[in-house]
Each structure stands twice: as C-alpha cells, then as structure tokens.
Amino acid sequence: MKTLSSTPRADGFHMPAEWAPQTQVWMIWPERPDNWRLGGKPAQAAHTAVAKAIARFEPVTVGVSAAQYENAVSRLAGEPNIRVVELSNDDAWVRDTGPTFVINDSGDVRGVDWGFNAWGGFEGGLYAPWNRDEQVAGKIMGLERTARYVTEGFVLEGGSIHVDGEGTLITTEECLLNANRNPHLNREQIEAILRDHLAVDTIVWLPDGLYNDETDGHVDNFCCYVSPGEVLLAWTDDSNDPNYSRCRAAMAVLESQRDAKGRTFVVHKMPIPGPMYATQEECDGVDMVAGSQERSPSSRLAGSYVNFLIVNGGIIAPSFNDPADAEARAILARLFPDHEVVMVPGRELLLGGGNIHCLTQQQPAPVKR
Numbered sequence: 001m002k003t004l005s006s007t008p009r010a011d012g013f014h015m016p017a018e019w020a021p022q023t024q025v026w027m028i029w030p031e032r033p034d035n036w037r038l039g040g041k042p043a044q045a046a047h048t049a050v051a052k053a054i055a056r057f058e059p060v061t062v063g064v065s066a067a068q069y070e071n072a073v074s075r076l077a078g079e080p081n082i083r084v085v086e087l088s089n090d091d092a093w094v095r096d097t098g099p100t101f102v103i104n105d106s107g108d109v110r111g112v113d114w115g116f117n118a119w120g121g122f123e124g125g126l127y128a129p130w131n132r133d134e135q136v137a138g139k140i141m142g143l144e145r146t147a148r149y150v151t152e153g154f155v156l157e158g159g160s161i162h163v164d165g166e167g168t169l170i171t172t173e174e175c176l177l178n179a180n181r182n183p184h185l186n187r188e189q190i191e192a193i194l195r196d197h198l199a200v201d202t203i204v205w206l207p208d209g210l211y212n213d214e215t216d217g218h219v220d221n222f223c224c225y226v227s228p229g230e231v232l233l234a235w236t237d238d239s240n241d242p243n244y245s246r247c248r249a250a251m252a253v254l255e256s257q258r259d260a261k262g263r264t265f266v267v268h269k270m271p272i273p274g275p276m277y278a279t280q281e282e283c284d285g286v287d288m289v290a291g292s293q294e295r296s297p298s299s300r301l302a303g304s305y306v307n308f309l310i311v312n313g314g315i316i317a318p319s320f321n322d323p324a325d326a327e328a329r330a331i332l333a334r335l336f337p338d339h340e341v342v343m344v345p346g347r348e349l350l351l352g353g354g355n356i357h358c359l360t361q362q363q364p365a366p367v368k369r
C-alpha cells in the first residue's frame with residue numbers, strides 16, 4: 001500500500017455518489033460488550049441479517065477480530081457472496097473508521113484515511129482507546145492494494161458527509177464544527193480540506209443533525225442524497241418533538257441554497273419513527289465500563305429511516321416495528337424505482353448507537369471514461 005503526499009483532487013480523483021456502481025460493501029463484526037448488549041449476540045444476529053441482505057446484490061467483506069473469527073464465519077456460512085477476514089478493531093462502525101474511496105476516470109480507485117478519535121476523543125468521545133479503529137482504513141486499503149491519502153491532524157467520520165458525485169457535499173455544523181473534532185481549524189479551513197480530498201465545490205452546512213445522536217449529529221442519520229439535486233430529510237410535524245426545530249432549520253438552509261450545478265434542492269420528507277427508548281432490561285445487558293457511552297432508558301434513541309444504504313439494485317433500510325415502517329418503505333420505493341427496497345430489523349443496531357449506513361462502507365467500482 002502506497003501512501004501519497006498529494007491530494008485526490010490534484011490527482012484527478014473524486015468521491016462518487018453512493019448510487020454509483022460498487023464492487024463490494026465492507027462491514028465490521030460487532031462484539032464490544034460495553035456497547036452491544038449481551039456480549040453483542042443480538043447485534044451479531046442483526047448484523048448477519050444486514051450482511052445477507054446486501055449479499056443478494058453484491059459482495060460483502062466482514063472484518064472480525066481473531067477472538068470472534070470462528071463465530072462470525074459460522075454465522076455467515078453458506079453465503080458465497082460474503083467473505084470474512086481477520087481485522088482487529090475497537091468497534092463495528094466502519095462508515096466512520098474505514099476509508100472514503102475515491103475514483104478517477106481512468107479506472108483507478110484510491111482511499112482517504114481520515115483521522116479518527118471515537119467521536120470526540122476525551123471531550124465527549126464514546127470510548128477509549130481507539131487506536132485499532134485508527135488502523136482500520138489503512139488495513140482495508142492494504143487488503144485491496146489501493147493507494148491512500150492520509151489527512152494528518154484532521155478528524156472526520158464518513159457518516160458526517162454525503163455527496164452527490166457532482167460537486168456538492170452536505171454536512172452538519174453540529175459535528176464538523178464541534179470543538180471535539182478539529183478545534184484548531186475554522187470553517188473555511190475545514191472546507192478547503194473537504195474540497196481537496198473529495199473534489200467537491202459546494203458545501204451545504206445544515207445546523208444540526210437528529211436530536212440526541214451520540215455522534216454529534218451525523219448527517220447520514222438525518223439527511224441524504226437520493227439523486228443529484230434531491231435529498232431525503234428526516235421530518236416531524238410534532239411541535240413538541242425536539243427534532244421539530246432541527247428539521248425546519250435544515251429545510252430553511254436547503255431551500256435557500258443551490259448546489260454546485262446551480263440547482264435548487266428538491267427536498268423529500270421522511271417521517272421519524274418513535275420516539276423510541278431502550279428498555280431497562282436492554283440497558284442492563286450492556287457492560288458498565290468507565291469512559292464508555294452510558295445506556296439509559298431515559299435517553300431517547302436517535303432512530304431514523306434515513307440511515308439506509310444504497311447498493312447495486314437495492315436499498316437496505318432499517319425497520320423498527322413502528323407504524324411508520326410501511327410509509328418509509330413506500331417513500332424509498334418511490335424515490336428509488338429501479339431498486340428493490342429490503343428492510344431489515346434495526347432496533348438492535350440502534351441500541352448500539354447507529355444503524356445500517358453507519359455499519360457499512362461501500363467501495364465504488366472503477367470507471368473508465
């Protein structure tokens with residue numbers, strides 16, 4: 001694996017949209033007992049269901065610790081489109097710890113290795129240490145023999161950005177301008193790094209993400225692209241819901257801005273499920289470790305149907321046994337008429353702090369033009 005000293009933009013590379021053709025999806029096996037209840041067994045079952053759903057459409061690679069390797073292989077057995085590789089890690093959130101892949105028009109794929117500090121380091125981060133997570137992106141690129149760009153001194157999680165592949169990026173101020181990420185950089189400096197490493201021209205800053213999202217408001221749990229110029233925004237009409245003002249603030253930004261191609265945004269609304277809370281029994285199943293994220297039945301879960309993954313010909317989305325599940329499926333089917341919508345139970349994943357998009361990382365296919 002070669003580490004490059006240039007930037008993707010300077011070398012003619014860009015981050016494609018999620019709907020671009022993919023060669024595979026990466027996942028990491030959940031096991032951390034101070035995050036996943038009952039030693040991670042319910043989450044592993046949910047994770048297996050997600051992997052098998054994706055494997056109907058394209059290959060999946062699941063990274064797993066040495067301690068869990070045999071268990072993961074056994075649970076994923078019989079799926080020729082899923083391979084399991086030993087990959088030490090601190091937790092399963094490969095969207096945030098894995099590489100952001102970039103492509104050019106000559107059939108090459110490279111990756112960006114962002115800094116990672118467990119969503120805030122020692123200023124609100126979710127666990128420590130995180131050194132093995134810091135190595136995940138490099139290990140994945142090593143397995144794929146892709147050259148990498150390293151952003152020394154710049155922290156970014158993949159779940160904090162969405163792109164349209166045509167020059168526009170959407171993010172949240174709540175996350176990227178948080179003092180626990182890159183306190184030494186201002187907005188303009190952060191924008192310059194994003195432009196250089198993703199080849200975007202326009203950056204749309206939504207004020208906040210979903211209420212009580214422990215990632216400090218990742219955009220992938222709140223607002224995502226569905227096609228160039230069109231986004232899907234989590235939405236509530238309940239004025240007593242703390243998300244009410246957040247949704248409207250985001251809508252105001254989207255209605256007032258144009259993308260890199262000069263288009264006004266078409267905004268589709270996606271209902272927010274719940275409100276949902278963990279039960280006392282679910283919380284009691286999580287190991288209590290100093291420095292890890294506390295689980296409490298009084299804390300609202302940041303459940304969202306926006307936290308889905310686009311794959312080749314499919315949409316893999318979470319369901320919550322909620323009255324809004326059917327409406328969410330219908331919305332996704334309408335917005336992606338050429339994709340099959342597959343909904344997978346997402347509660348166990350949500351209990352760990354995220355969902356399907358957070359737990360996956362797509363690898364785009366090479367393109368020659």
